Each structure stands twice: as structure tokens, then as C-alpha cells.
Amino acid sequence: xxxxxxxxxxxxxxxxxxxxxxxxxxxxxxxxxxxxxxxxxx
Numbered sequence: 420x421x422x423x424x425x426x427x428x429x430x431x432x433x434x435x436x437x438x439x440x441x442x443x444x445x446x447x448x449x450x451x452x453x454x455x456x457x458x459x460x461x
Contacts, residue, residue, distance in 0.1 A: 425450045 428450035433442065 424454055428454060 425447065429443070429446040432446040432449055433439070436442070436446075
């Protein structure tokens, strides 16, 4: 997965949760998973 695409989505998720500290890995992996699912659509 391209970092260029994951970073903005992970940032959106982090901001939407109130910018919690120590959750960057979870937001990153969730963003990767979402984008991978989107790429798998026909």
C-alpha cells in the first residue's frame, strides 16, 4: 500500500477521534485496510 494514500486517511481517522495520543498504529492499519478493500472493488 502506498504511504502517499494511507497517510491522509489515517490522519482523518485520528482527527475524527479527537487526536488521541498513542493510537497512530491503529489508525494507520485501519486506513490501510479500508484502502485495500476499496482497491478490491470491481
